[in-house]
Amino acid sequence: MSAHPAKAQRVGMEVSIAVSHAVQMARAEAIAAYPITPQTHIVEHLSSLVANGELEAEFINVESEHSALSACIGMSAAGARTFTATSSQGLALMHEILFIASGMRLPIVMVVANRALSAPLSIWNDHSDIMGARDIGWIQVFVKNGQEAYDHTIMAFKIAEHPEVLLPTIVNLDGFILSHVVEALEFIGQEEVDGFLPPYQPRYRLDPKKPVTMGAFAMPEIYTEVKFAHQVALTNSARHILEVWEEWAGLTGRRYRPVETYLTEDARVLFLTMGSLTEVAEVAVEEMRAKGVPVGLVSLRLWRPFPFEALREAVKEAELLIVCDRALSPGGPGGPVHSEVRTCLYPLETRPATVNYIIGLGGRDVPPEAFHDILAQAQKEQESGPSGEFFLYGVRG
Amino acid sequence: MLEIRFHGRGGQGAVTSVELLALAAIHEGKFAQGFPSFGPERRGAPVLAFLRINDRPIRLRCKIAHPDVVLILDPSLIRIQKPAADLKPEGIIVLNSPKDPAEVRREFGFTHRLALVDANTIAREILGVPITNTTMLGALLKATGVVRVESLEEPLKERFGPLAVKNFNALKTAYERTVVEEARS
Numbered sequence: 001m002s003a004h005p006a007k008a009q010r011v012g013m014e015v016s017i018a019v020s021h022a023v024q025m026a027r028a029e030a031i032a033a034y035p036i037t038p039q040t041h042i043v044e045h046l047s048s049l050v051a052n053g054e055l056e057a058e059f060i061n062v063e064s065e066h067s068a069l070s071a072c073i074g075m076s077a078a079g080a081r082t083f084t085a086t087s088s089q090g091l092a093l094m095h096e097i098l099f100i101a102s103g104m105r106l107p108i109v110m111v112v113a114n115r116a117l118s119a120p121l122s123i124w125n126d127h128s129d130i131m132g133a134r135d136i137g138w139i140q141v142f143v144k145n146g147q148e149a150y151d152h153t154i155m156a157f158k159i160a161e162h163p164e165v166l167l168p169t170i171v172n173l174d175g176f177i178l179s180h181v182v183e184a185l186e187f188i189g190q191e192e193v194d195g196f197l198p199p200y201q202p203r204y205r206l207d208p209k210k211p212v213t214m215g216a217f218a219m220p221e222i223y224t225e226v227k228f229a230h231q232v233a234l235t236n237s238a239r240h241i242l243e244v245w246e247e248w249a250g251l252t253g254r255r256y257r258p259v260e261t262y263l264t265e266d267a268r269v270l271f272l273t274m275g276s277l278t279e280v281a282e283v284a285v286e287e288m289r290a291k292g293v294p295v296g297l298v299s300l301r302l303w304r305p306f307p308f309e310a311l312r313e314a315v316k317e318a319e320l321l322i323v324c325d326r327a328l329s330p331g332g333p334g335g336p337v338h339s340e341v342r343t344c345l346y347p348l349e350t351r352p353a354t355v356n357y358i359i360g361l362g363g364r365d366v367p368p369e370a371f372h373d374i375l376a377q378a379q380k381e382q383e384s385g386p387s388g389e390f391f392l393y394g395v396r397g
Numbered sequence: 398m399l400e401i402r403f404h405g406r407g408g409q410g411a412v413t414s415v416e417l418l419a420l421a422a423i424h425e426g427k428f429a430q431g432f433p434s435f436g437p438e439r440r441g442a443p444v445l446a447f448l449r450i451n452d453r454p455i456r457l458r459c460k461i462a463h464p465d466v467v468l469i470l471d472p473s474l475i476r477i478q479k480p481a482a483d484l485k486p487e488g489i490i491v492l493n494s495p496k497d498p499a500e501v502r503r504e505f506g507f508t509h510r511l512a513l514v515d516a517n518t519i520a521r522e523i524l525g526v527p528i529t530n531t532t533m534l535g536a537l538l539k540a541t542g543v544v545r546v547e548s549l550e551e552p553l554k555e556r557f558g559p560l561a562v563k564n565f566n567a568l569k570t571a572y573e574r575t576v577v578e579e580a581r582s
Contacts, residue, residue, distance in 0.1 A: 012423030
């Protein structure tokens with residue numbers, strides 16, 4: 001038997017369009033979206049697919065993202081496989097509904113094209129939008145290229161709808177840097193997607209014939225227990241996420257891990273990245289290795305549930321860990337990723353020193369040279385003792 | 398890897414050109430990455446678009462700082478953007494201009510390899526409008542041979558439907574008429 005039996009069809013297309021085809025192949029039954037800025041081509045193309053009869057789904061154009069996710073909650077609660085997509089201000093406007101979706105344990109899938117928040121007005125990429133939604137109780141993954149965006153969109157439905165999981169899931173892809181790029185990727189066949197992802201079988205659903213209450217009122221006597229149950233479900237989802245990713249690896253040969261490593265063997269210094277920065281960092285790390293510098297790369301794919309053990313294992317041998325954030329916690333300790341990484345490593349007896357660089361805010365270009373520069377700066381900081389809590393790379397004073 | 402930067406104005410189709418060429422390269426089994434200089438583009442404002450083509454997957458996710466090729470749809474951009482300033486020494490300038498190479502070199506101080514075609518005239522003759530993006534792809538293919546001319550036929554059909562034939566003819570005409578001149582020291 002071949003290692004990856006799925007027949008692949010090689011295509012070239014904009015990553016947003018590829019995501020919409022992933023949603024089509026997943027046979028989403030219900031989509032609600034606010035159709036204008038800051039939306040991407042993801043739902044624009046999905047609306048065409050529905051209008052042309054190429055996807056049998058209910059598509060609701062609503063007047064705001066707040067309503068988009070509210071409509072998704074209704075449709076998911078009625079038992080439909082439900083999808084939406086948004087970005088930056090749109091995600092911010094959804095904020096209160098994000099908690100309702102996860103609290104009601106509705107397996108909605110959302111793709112977020114990560115972009116900066118205003119003001120000043122910026123339409124460009126960073127992770128400010130999703131870091132503002134860190135604690136919404138959804139499963140969250142990050143992808144580094146178009147192929148991964150396609151793969152994880154399909155897998156997200158299977159993860160979210162797993163009877164032991166039942167949690168909404170976000171696939172984060174870098175706005176513009178990925179969402180608006182035309183590149184080569186591989187689709188698997190519809191039959192193979194159907195085999196991988198059978199129709200959604202809701203455990204409970206809104207049905208006038210069998211009335212149930214969802215998202216009910218909770219007295220102080222029960223609220224904490226409901227939050228605890230949600231926390232346990234989210235933590236335990238990790239094993240089902242891995243099962244789904246392994247099944248996908250069997251089908252496609254593409255294997256995903258909560259924490260992924262690149263050229264980390266014998267590395268004294270490690271970079272840590274998320275999203276599309278990872279591929280640029282891979283190029284930089286290769287260049288460093290070619291010069292004999294023992295540097296490696298660790299990337300976080302799974303952001304929620306946070307992969308504590310896998311991260312500890314990945315970085316335990318290193319002396320210095322350079323954490324690259326694409327968002328800033330103003331007035332705080334720097335970047336949100338660094339805060340969590342430091343918390344994760346704190347209980348270890350021996351752990352690498354960490355230093356935090358915030359890069360690529362609001363669409364600032366990050367070429368491989370930036371990583372070379374950061375390596376030199378970080379090593380100096382390590383020698384002299386850090387001169388700050390974090391560093392905003394390349395900022396003009 | 399070949400890195401190409403397109404210089405145009407909003408509405409001239411630079412981004413479309415990049416997409417068409419990326420698709421053609423991918424159809425040939427290559428890897429390609431095409432993207433605009435993301436931003437609030439406005440009709441008439443200077444626009445950049447970027448294209449990388451390689452035999453292996455492309456992992457760079459940044460703008461092209463030192464291109465192998467700059468393609469200039471609109472010569473009026475040369476004084477504003479200085480497109481050749483960061484072109485690699487062995488790179489090539491592909492320019493839409495009715496002038497002859499010596500005159501272009503004199504006017505703009507270009508020393509690189511130079512591919513010239515009067516795309517406006519071709520586009521007016523064949524398409525009936527002075528929109529030169531698909532025409533200039535012919536000049537680019539003549540200058541670089543990065544993909545086969547026929548490989549553009551399918552992406553053009555998908556993009557332009559019934560208008561694809563005229564666009565393909567404009568491209569082929571530009572391919573025939575483009576003059577390529579070696580670098581000057």
